Amino acid sequence: MSEALKVVIDLSEKVDCVLSGDNKVKSISAKGTLTVKNPSRRNKVWSCELQLGGVSSTSLKEERYDVGEVPAGGTWTLEYNIPVSSPLISLKETVDTYPKDSAINWAVAFNRVTPVRCIITLTNPSDIFARNIEVRKRIPKGFGDPSIEPPQTGSAEYVSETREVIWRGFDLAPGAEATLAINMAVKPEEVKPIGAGEVKLTYQIVGSTASSLTPDLYCISDLRFGVEPAESLSKPNFWDCTLEFLNTSDFMELLLDVEMSLVSDGRSPALSLSPNVELLPHQSWSYTFQVESPELPVFETKFNYRVAYEVKRSVYTTVVKEETLLPVMKVEAEKIFAPAEVDAYDKTPMSVTVNVFNVGSAELDAVSIIDTVPEDFRAPTSDKIKITLGDREITSGVTIALEPPSAPIEQSKTLKIAVAGLSKIGGFKPGQTMKVFYPVVAWGPKPKGKYLAPLRVTCNISPPGLEGEFLRLEEIPPAIEVKYARRAVKIFKESITPGAEKNQYIVPLIIVNSGEVNIENVTVKDFVPPGFKLVSWKPEELQPKVEETPDGLVLSWLFVRIEPKQEIQFSYVIEGSGRYVRKEPQITIGPLT
Amino acid sequence: MPVLKFFGHASFKLSSPKVSVLLDPGYFEGRPLVGENEKVNVICVTHNHPDHLGNAAKIAASQKAFVVGASEVIEKLKVEGAPEWLLRPLNPGESFVRPEIKVTAIDLKHGPPKSPSPIQHLAFLVELGKVKLVHLGDAGTRGLLGQYQIDVLLIGVDETETFPPVQALQAVSDLKPKMAIPMHVRKKEELDYFEEHFSLMAPEVKYKRMNAGEEIIVEWAAGTEFTFKPLPREA
Structure with a gap:
């Protein structure tokens, strides 16, 4: 006996889903095709x-x-x-640019070799098996050849010709999860975000559909039916009737109901049956019954049958996850001194402005500036350092340290300014400028041409990973120019003239700053021979300090500051007798205080 | 306890319970900074520009206060009706002395001049009790200021008439008063610059920015440390 065929109702559905780089459903569509298939080569079905x-x-x-x-x-x-909202199997790819810690880092540092670790996770939260799973991950050129960690499920290989990692050969049972880890590295040479390669997942569901369609198909095919009435051998006017159905098709047919009435007897019911039998191809079913009729009975027959069918369900799903874009961290900086040039030997207040430009594509969370305050410059206190981002002054998350903390002015100092937590206030966005302003004081710089003040800037995201670096101002340091200003000072001691009283003499002195720069802590010493005493001085505020020595009195004056071209005239009166031996005054210039 | 009051621009009063000295009671934005009924005993006028001379003649007449200044100032006050018997011209280096108080004139040139013709300009050292206060007026040079011990330095920060901020800072750094108070400020950015750099240029000097109407006590605490504090408000 040949195999009984069934009409097939095939529900084939297809789901196409696109996930964004951050694993969110970007678009999804599902369509289905219901196909009624007649598998017979011989028999049609109808109705x-x-x-x-x-x-x-x-x-x-x-x-x-x-x-x-x-x-x-x-x-x-x-x-x-x-209408569907998500694929059956969940695909998630994490791209971590700093695998050393547990946090997921999402940016790469410009011009630095940055490790990138991709973890692809498949989860089946349903109660249906997913079969024939295949994952293809594209490896972009700049990421080199990947290293694949052997998966616990299926097998994975890298196909260098197509630059694809292919992971396949496994099913995913209900509730199961499978992961694949791929390690790569990239060295960004442009600032636009770098794509880490898309992922394509395909799988099949058999025996289930995304829709909830429940089809029921009624159809009929070839069937032979007949009634054979024969007079009873023992009872006149009674007829033994044999009802017979023969399945003449290749299908399995179901005989459901039979109703017969006797036409010659005014259509009185003769038979009512519900055999509900399955008839295989060429299989027959018969039933014998007896009716009373003086003549050959004529029947009117109604019967109900149908061809058996089966429903097949399947879903083929494709999920494409767009490549994760890795923003690139890059900062540049400039350092401006105002004034750009200072006088040697003088005290000059200056302003330093460090502009940090976010020229990358990553929104930054932290910036760190390692600056230099050269020797002979006084460093700012932390309260004088002002940081602004756009129009906003940054006051929280700022750490400032001077190293060494109490270095003398004559020593070079490192000023460390770290700003963190910028993400909490909107982040340091690409295109924005962070301005760091602080005062310094040139404290008697030497006329050596210039003082170098190197600067290094680093940046990072949140959570922090491999930091971005700006090194140019470390390699070619900004410089504070020092203007050489000639120092020159003249002291005159004019002729001694008689004073108002007898034995009094007036000693006039003139000190002139004939150089180009302020001079400070200028000490003038003049010498009074033995036998003379100091009587008075002019102006009153220029009272000399008097020191008695075996060689006479030593008078000294301290001038805190004498400006260029400034001339100070002063005099003193001595009284005594004997010979006044003229001695020239001495002048010394002290350090800045 | 000496009390220092700021009226605005360059006008100050230093007073003790017994005596008070008013410095540069000028006009500012067309109005007198100090009322004619302000109780004073001595008025010091650094030079005869309106923002320093102001209504000194009227205050002097009203309060029977002596006025000290250079001869140009005295002549102008005469014209403005100040009683002559209250006017005391001072030459550089001379002092005007009364019980508890001594005012010494210091020869300092006016800063960048408004007009080509030079004017007489004096700074004043006011000694009230133990406190030594110097009002620089519109001085643009420092002369022999370095020879004085100064407790309170009132210094102009105004590049158009007195010291530009950089030179004002250098002056404070060199003179090392116990405290410095900026005055004669016309541009906020100049004051900001002065304040930004003050502690670096003169870390040992106390700094106070006074608002118009503000009064502070300035004193030598226990005779060894110079301090200032707000004047407590009367209940």
Whole structure:
């Protein structure tokens, strides 16, 4: 006996999903095709009526479809869409640019070799098996050849010709999870975000559909039916009737109901049966019954049968996850001194402005400046350092340290300014400028041409990873120019003239700053021979300090500051007798205080 | 306890319970900074520009206060009706002395001049009790200021008439008063610059920015440490 065929109702559905770089569903669509397939090579089916339950899970509006006749080997199709919100299998890819810690870092540092670790995770939260799973991950050129950690499920290999990692050869049971880890490295040479390669997942579901359609197909095919009445051998006017059905098709047919009435007797009911039997191809079913009739009975027969069918369900899903874009951290900086040039030997207040430009594509969370305050310059106190981002002054998350903390002015100092937590206030966005302003004082710089003040800037994201660096001002340091200003000072001691009283003499002195720069802590010493005493001085505020020595008195004056071209005239009166031996005054210039 | 009051621009009063000295009671933005009924005993006028001379003649007449200044100032006050018997011209280096108080004139040139013709300009050292206060007026040079011990330095920060901020800072750094108070400020950015750099240029000098109407006590605490504090408000 040949195998009984069934009409096939094939529900084939296809889901196409696109995930964004951060694993969110960007678009998803699902469509299905219901196909009535006649598998017979010989028998057609006809009077086909399709009844659908669950149409609300699809775009279909009707529940009943008049399929009509489907020839041998023929098909009838119905297409529909299915509203879905997510694929059955969850695909998640994490791209971590700092695998050393547990946090997921999402940016790369310009011109630095940055390790990148991709972890692809598949999760089946449903109660259905996903079969024939295949994952393809594209490895962009700049990332070199990847290193694949052997997966616990399936097998993975790198195909260098196509620059793809292919992971396949496994199913995913309900509730199961599978992961694949790929390690790469990239050295960004441009600031635009770098794509880490897209991921494509395909899999198949058999025996289930995304829609909830429940089809019921009524159709019939070839069937032979007959009634054989024969007079009873023992009872006149009684007829033994044999009812016979023969399945002449290749299908399995179901004989459901039979009703017969006797036409000669005014259509009185003669038989009512519900055999509900399955008839295999060429299988017959018969039933014998007896009716009373003086003549050959004539019957009117109604019967109900149908061809058996089966429903096949499958879903083929494609999930494409767009490549994760890795922003590039890059900062540049400039350092401006105002004034750009200072006088040697003088005290000059200066302003330093460090402008840090975010010229990359990553929103930064932290900036660190390692600056130099050269020797002979006084460093600012932390309260004088002002940091602004755009129009906003940054006051929290700022750490300032001077190293060594109490270095003397004559020693070079490192000023460390770290700003963190910028993400909490909107982040340091690409295109923005952070301004760091602080005062310094040139404290008697030497006329050596210039003082170098190197600067290094680093930046990072949140959570922090491999930091971005700006080194140019470390390699070519900004310089404070020192203007050489000639120092020159003259002291005159004019002729001694008689004073107002007898034995009094006036000693006039003139000190002139004939150089180009202020001079400070200028000490003038003049010498009074033995036998003379100091009587008075002019102006009153220039009282000399008097020191008695065996060689006479030593008078000294301290001038805190004498400006260029400034001339100070002063005099003192001595009284005494004897010979006034003239001695020239001495002048010394002290350090800045 | 000496009390220092700021009236605005370059006008100050240093007073003790017994005596008070008013410095440069000028006009500012067309109005007198000090009322004619302000109780004073001595008025010091650094030079005869309106923002320093102001209504000194009227205050002197009203309060029977002596006025000290250079001869140019005295002549102008005569014209403005100040009683002559209250006017005391001072030459550089001379002092005007009364019980508890001594005012010494210091020869300092006016800063960048408004007009080509030079004017007489004096700074004043006011000694009230133990406190030594110097009002620089519109001085643009420092002369022999370095020879004085100064407790309170009132210094102009105004590049158009007195010291530009950089030179004002250098002056404070060199003179090393116990405290410095900026005055004669016309541009906020100049004052900001002065304040930004003050502690670096003169870390040992106390700094106070006074607002118009503000009064502070300036004193030698226990005779060894110079301090200032706000004048407590009367209940």
